[in-house]
Amino acid sequence: MSVEITYISDFFSSQVLGGGELNDDVLLDTLIKQGHKIKKINSSNVQLFDINNRTKFIVSNFVNLNKQLLSALESNCSYIIYEHDHKYLTNRNPAAFKDFLAPKNYLINQNFYKSAKKVICQS
Numbered sequence: 001m002s003v004e005i006t007y008i009s010d011f012f013s014s015q016v017l018g019g020g021e022l023n024d025d026v027l028l029d030t031l032i033k034q035g036h037k038i039k040k041i042n043s044s045n046v047q048l049f050d051i052n053n054r055t056k057f058i059v060s061n062f063v064n065l066n067k068q069l070l071s072a073l074e075s076n077c078s079y080i081i082y083e084h085d086h087k088y089l090t091n092r093n094p095a096a097f098k099d100f101l102a103p104k105n106y107l108i109n110q111n112f113y114k115s116a117k118k119v120i121c122q123s
Helices: 019-033 067-076 110-115
Strands: 004-009 037-042 056-059 078-083 118-121
Touching: 004 019, 019 037, 067 110, 078 110
Parallel strands: 004 037, 004 056, 056 078, 078 118
Antiparallel strands: none
């Protein structure tokens, strides 16, 4: 069954050749080969009309995403977070903490992560 997916990321490999962007390419290629329809959009270009409950979302890097739109995704959409660099921590480094357990004052974007259908973390 083909699914329409909007893929949100700060940058794509055609713009920045980084590890996260190259990893996104592998996932995007796999989804396309499976027959899914993909709409790629830079996080800084997402508009409120892009966020609707008819589309499934994969959110990769989202540092440049407007915080109001982050809330709209949380409230109205089905999404997966494809996490590259621990944006649930202010320092983005869980290894800085004993047993990888960050103090609560280091936690950010908690509602966004809790509202996701899945969170796939890489490091």
